[in-house]
Amino acid sequence: MIKSLKRQNHKLATPEGQIDILNDSASIGIPAFDSKLKDMGHPTLKPTSIDIFQVNVGKMCNQVCSHCHVDAGPDRKEIMTRETMQQCIEAIRDTDIKTVDLTGGAPEMNPDFRWFVEELRAVGKEIIVRCNLTIILANPKYNDLPEFFKKHKINVVSSLPYFTAKRTDAQRGDGVFDKSIKALQILNEVGYGKEDSDLQLDLVYNPAGAFLPGDQKTLEDQFKSKLLEYDIVFNNLFAITNLPVSRFLEYLVRSEKYEDYMDELVNAFNPIAAEGVMCRSTLSVGWDGYLYDCDFNQMLELKINAPDHISNFNIGKLSRRDIIVNQHCYGCTAGAGSSCGGTTV
Amino acid sequence: MKDSYYNREDLKKFGDITEWQKELGDKFFDYYGSVFKESALTAREKSLIALAVSHAVQCPYCIEAYTSDCLKKGVDEEQMMEAVHVTAAIKSGAALVHGVQMMNQVNDKLM
Numbered sequence: 001m002i003k004s005l006k007r008q009n010h011k012l013a014t015p016e017g018q019i020d021i022l023n024d025s026a027s028i029g030i031p032a033f034d035s036k037l038k039d040m041g042h043p044t045l046k047p048t049s050i051d052i053f054q055v056n057v058g059k060m061c062n063q064v065c066s067h068c069h070v071d072a073g074p075d076r077k078e079i080m081t082r083e084t085m086q087q088c089i090e091a092i093r094d095t096d097i098k099t100v101d102l103t104g105g106a107p108e109m110n111p112d113f114r115w116f117v118e119e120l121r122a123v124g125k126e127i128i129v130r131c132n133l134t135i136i137l138a139n140p141k142y143n144d145l146p147e148f149f150k151k152h153k154i155n156v157v158s159s160l161p162y163f164t165a166k167r168t169d170a171q172r173g174d175g176v177f178d179k180s181i182k183a184l185q186i187l188n189e190v191g192y193g194k195e196d197s198d199l200q201l202d203l204v205y206n207p208a209g210a211f212l213p214g215d216q217k218t219l220e221d222q223f224k225s226k227l228l229e230y231d232i233v234f235n236n237l238f239a240i241t242n243l244p245v246s247r248f249l250e251y252l253v254r255s256e257k258y259e260d261y262m263d264e265l266v267n268a269f270n271p272i273a274a275e276g277v278m279c280r281s282t283l284s285v286g287w288d289g290y291l292y293d294c295d296f297n298q299m300l301e302l303k304i305n306a307p308d309h310i311s312n313f314n315i316g317k318l319s320r321r322d323i324i325v326n327q328h329c330y331g332c333t334a335g336a337g338s339s340c341g342g343t344t345v
Numbered sequence: 346m347k348d349s350y351y352n353r354e355d356l357k358k359f360g361d362i363t364e365w366q367k368e369l370g371d372k373f374f375d376y377y378g379s380v381f382k383e384s385a386l387t388a389r390e391k392s393l394i395a396l397a398v399s400h401a402v403q404c405p406y407c408i409e410a411y412t413s414d415c416l417k418k419g420v421d422e423e424q425m426m427e428a429v430h431v432t433a434a435i436k437s438g439a440a441l442v443h444g445v446q447m448m449n450q451v452n453d454k455l456m
Contacts, residue, residue, distance in 0.1 A: 214389075
């Protein structure tokens with residue numbers, strides 16, 4: 001299994017190394033992202049509301065995906081503590097935030113993952129888990145995850161970049177496609193993704209290379225038809241654009257596709273998508289309790305323009321903050337837009 | 346001038362053809378955009394047809410553009426290669442069907 005960029009001591013493992021490349025837009029001739037927003041009448045980007053509280057409970061993962069913006073893998077040891085989880089619960093308990101989106105790494109590998117879910121449900125929060133599917137089969141102690149998800153009515157959101165082994169395994173590792181298919185079948189068996197069920201199973205498609213996703217509905221129809229060959233059903237497909245962050249940025253630079261890809265993102269800039277970017281309705285919490293505008297800013301360590309730790313959570317100030325943008329934000333505004341919930345237009 | 350007749354960068358300059366003949370250029374791009382819209386054929390089907398035709402006319406710009414477009418639209422490798430085989434079959438068929446002309450000629454010329 002390949003090592004994380006961090007373990008390789010790669011230059012692009014650091015936020016500074018990535019931002020150096022992203023900020024050097026003059027040499028590739030693309031406009032600054034904030035100038036695009038100013039042209040639209042947004043001197044600064046402000047939140048519209050805070051609907052989603054996304055928590056990264058750790059960077060440890062059983063997979064090492066070639067596009068991962070978290071640089072997650074088995075060699076990453078950063079894990080959220082129960083104390084920080086408790087602070088998260090206290091922070092949002094009495095707010096209007098209804099949904100907590102748990103991500104990682106493989107969030108299930110955090111030893112307090114189940115405790116966190118139970119406590120969040122006890123205070124009435126809806127939960128999304130970004131499950132990589134293979135974790136369900138990775139170790140007997142995870143085999144009952146589908147039942148656990150079902151018990152707590154968790155919305156399972158899982159990546160499956162394509163409906164063939166070749167393209168899926170190239171991005172997510174050898175054998176991942178077959179294991180993902182098995183895991184999806186198990187989730188279906190407990191009731192996930194079925195028409196008459198309230199157990200929501202959504203899939204995430206992201207391109208297996210330096211190109212933008214096509215029409216989300218067309219892709220969803222193709223996935224539904226192809227996965228039916230394995231007797232698999234699911235609810236929605238979210239088409240997500242790869243952002244030039246971490247491993248995907250490293251791939252773009254290494255393969256000399258960075259300039260073309262940024263050009264493509266800039267040419268596809270859509271003002272309507274820019275109005276609806278997810279950072280306007282999301283808060284992102286890092287494994288160590290620091291707050292960010294989104295998961296990508298988190299990986300670039302662009303801390304939020306407000307009291308920036310969960311221990312100083314101030315929803316008023318957070319709701320009035322200026323959102324931090326940079327050149328990677330073009331990824332969320334291209335075409336039909338991109339967010340953790342798919343297209344935004 | 347560059348040493349090669351084909352430069353990848355030139356694809357990005359395709360729109361520049363309107364500079365020297367705006368009316369016809371605009372009409373062409375307007376028509377082009379309409380052709381590829383979802384209609385009686387899906388945008389995906391049109392992209393695969395375009396990929397096959399790109400190979401028939403052996404245009405490297407078109408091959409890059411429609412390979413990318415097919416990937417975006419979720420077309421898999423096998424389907425793309427089958428489209429190229431359709432090109433090959435038609436082109437080789439077009440050559441071979443003229444074999445009948447050759448046979449006609451031979452039959453005419455020989456006793």
